[in-house]
Amino acid sequence: MHARCRECNYKFEKETGFFFGAMFVSYALAVVEMILCLVVFWHFIDFSPLKVFLIVTLILMLLSTINFRVSRSIWIYLFYKD
Numbered sequence: 001m002h003a004r005c006r007e008c009n010y011k012f013e014k015e016t017g018f019f020f021g022a023m024f025v026s027y028a029l030a031v032v033e034m035i036l037c038l039v040v041f042w043h044f045i046d047f048s049p050l051k052v053f054l055i056v057t058l059i060l061m062l063l064s065t066i067n068f069r070v071s072r073s074i075w076i077y078l079f080y081k082d
Helices: 018-044 049-079
Strands: none
Touching: 018 049
16 A cells, blocks of 8 residues: 555545554445345255355455455545645
């Protein structure tokens, strides 16, 4: 992640440990993804519990890098002031 925005020169990290809170946002995103996968693959498609667990685990592993970036963006926008 860059230290400053290339276009507006906004400093992303306000202080040491600023993005610690983004971990909680990432956790919330992962929980929502797990619940959605559980509902779709167990309730609608009717897979076995073991298959659902493996699918949910695989999807969470694939989405972890996206969650990392999205959670940091959400955390920045919570504190962004013009």
